[in-house]
Amino acid sequence: xxxxxxxxxxxxxxxxxxxxxxxxxxxxxxxxxxxxxxxxxxxxxxxxxxxxxxxxxxxxxxxxxxxxxxxxxxxxxxxxx
Numbered sequence: 001x002x003x004x005x006x007x008x009x010x011x012x013x014x015x016x017x018x019x020x021x022x023x024x025x026x027x028x029x030x031x032x033x034x035x036x037x038x039x040x041x042x043x044x045x046x047x048x049x050x051x052x053x054x055x056x057x058x059x060x061x062x063x064x065x066x067x068x069x070x071x072x073x074x075x076x077x078x079x080x081x
Contacts, residue, residue, distance in 0.1 A: 011075040016045040034059040
């Protein structure tokens with residue numbers, strides 16, 4: 001049995017929810033400060049995004065005062081077992 005992520009060829013995980021919680025910030029506030037829609041950030045937060053522009057990633061990291069590696073990770077095949 002394969003997961004949706006495997007079908008799409010990636011194991012990227014997004015830690016946006018935990019970063020927002022740590023910063024005491026809402027998705028709507030981040031969206032307004034970054035200049036993207038709530039819907040687009042929600043898609044990213046829920047792991048359904050297929051891509052992210054470097055400019056958007058840069059803005060998110062600036063607002064959340066983090067590095068891309070704090071926001072994104074790669075699940076190993078071992079993690080899926």
